[in-house]
Amino acid sequence: MASDTAGDTVDAFDIGRIDEVIHGRVRLGIMAYLSGVGAADFNELKARLQTTDGNLSVHLRKLEEAGFVEVAKSFQARKPLTRATMTEAGRDAFVAYLDAMSSLVAR
Template sequence: MAKTRGTDEGFDYREIDDVIHGRVRLSVMAYLSGAGVADFTLLRKKVGVTDGNLSVHIRKLEDAGYIRVEKKFLNRRPQTLCHLTRKGRESWIAYIARMEELMRPKAAE
């Protein structure tokens, strides 16, 4: 009997991080994994969503502890910066590893 990709082979789809796995959050995490920090306007342009949509997804990432949001003023104008946290980087690396495992060909038995 052929095994399916499940817990018997060490991959359990339930281990995929639901916080990261959404398209917008995945895009934010991918960008921040390289940049480390980005302002809200740049993230909005890179991800291609509305202010409101991005705000909702940033809040979910912040609530999970994956990013830290910093609000400050620059030349008397408000600026919102999103920083990837240590927990966020660790979760991103684990997410990528799980996705690579899912895509790795398995030998037929």
Template sequence: MAYLSGAGSADFADLKARARVTDGNLSVHLRKLEDAGYVRVEKKFQNRKPLTIAHLSGKGREAWISYLDRMRALLGGA
């Protein structure tokens, strides 16, 4: 979510590298975020290879901002 909040969207390989997680771990996380409506997952082919792109949704952006606000409040407004 942190990366997507700045990038807006990213492909699976980029997210995997930035999060330093396994394929399976990232797949599970993306599925949960998609089920919650926080990301939209687009699957297509590029040069005959599968390409998965995650897009941050409006609901996801709102949830991320709300999360950051709660963390700031817990840290005393830091």
């Protein structure tokens, strides 16, 4: 959708607006799940996303490096507990991602 006014061109089909950090299947699943529950432990995410320890770790690290997820490690009853929480920046990025996807399909 382009306007007639020079310099005021708006194209809703802009694939460059898709955040590649979020777009991966597992990372998208992490963000979608955390957007609903706020925080989740590692095993909960692993079960929900049906992924392996190593695969989940890699994707959580990528989201953490982008500032979208905060990962806290602690112990509960002498067992390690890893908990992921979506950050405010992550929530903003996820909403922007959803908006970008919506504009791609709503043309």
